[in-house]
Amino acid sequence: MQDVGHADDHDYALGSPHLTHLSLNKRVVDSVRREVLALLKANGRARVLEIGAGHGAFTDHTLAAGATVTVTEMSRASATLLARRYAYNPSARVVFDPSGESNDLAGERFDLILCVAVLHHIPDYLGAIDGWVSRIDSGGSFVSFQDPLWYPRQSRASVIAHRGSHYLWRLGQGDRVEGLKSVARRTRGALDITNPRDMVEYHVLRRGCDEEAIATCLRQSFSSVEVIPYWSTTSRPLQWAGTKLGFTSDFGVVARRRHP
Secondary structure, three states, X not given: OHHHHOOOOXXXXXXXXXXXXXXXXXXXXXXXXXXXXXXXXXXXXXXEEEEOOOOOOOHHHHHXXXXXXXXXXXXXXXXXXXXXXXXXXXXXXXXXXXXXOOHHXXXXXXXXXXXXXXXXXXXXXXXXXXXXXXXXXXXXXXXEXXXXXXXXXXXXXXXXXXXHHHHHHHHOOOOHHHHHHHHHHHHXXXXXXXXXXXXXXXXXXXXXXXXXXXXXXHHOOEEEEEEEEEOOOOXXXXXXXXXXXXXXXXEEEEEEXXXX
C-alpha cells in the first residue's frame, strides 16, 4: 500500500498543511532544532532516528542543526529518493523499512526520535511509542507533530470548522466523483482497505489520536512531557482564520530528559 500510494512522483506537500504553511512548518522546525541543540550542548552529540521521513523535508533541518540522522521509510520509492539525496552526506543514513518495525536497527540507541505526521497512520501507536522509547538513551527526547487531536475532546466548533475546511479544499482538487465516494465511505465508517486514499485517512474512524493517552505513556519514561495543540488545515485563508479564532485540530508532543 505504501508503494502504491507513494510512487516516485508522489507529492507529500499536497494536503499536508505542515509542509505548505510557513507557520506550521516553522513550529516543527523550531522544536526539532531546539531539541537537537540542547542535546549537543549536554552530550556533544545528537543521534536522531526520524520515522517516516517522506522526502526529507525535516531531515534537512535536523542535519543542519548538527545531528546525525537515521531516517526510515516504508515506501521503497521514497527510501530510494532519500538514499540518492543523502548519498554524500556522512551524517545521514537511510533505512528502507517495509514492515515499519525497524528490525534493521535492533540494538541501536538514539538521543532523539522524531515523527512528523506518522502516529495517526499506526493502528497501535501507543505500542509503537513504547518500542521507540526503549531505543532512546538516558537524557534523550521524543518529538512528534501533526497528528489529529482525539475528536471527543475537541470543541464542536473546531470539529465542524475542520471538516468543512477539508471538504472545501477537496472540491478544488479535481476528481470530485472519487472525492465524494471517499467522503461517503468515511461517513458510513466503511473505508476500503485497498484504497490508498482511505488508508491515509482511516484514523477518522477511530476519532483521531488520544493525545492524553500518549502523554501518559511518555510520562512513564520522561521528566517533562508537553502536549501542543494547534489548528491545521489545508486552505491558507482558513488556516489564518482558524488560528485567529482559537480553533484546535492537531497536536504535537515533546518529551524531554529520558529517565536512566
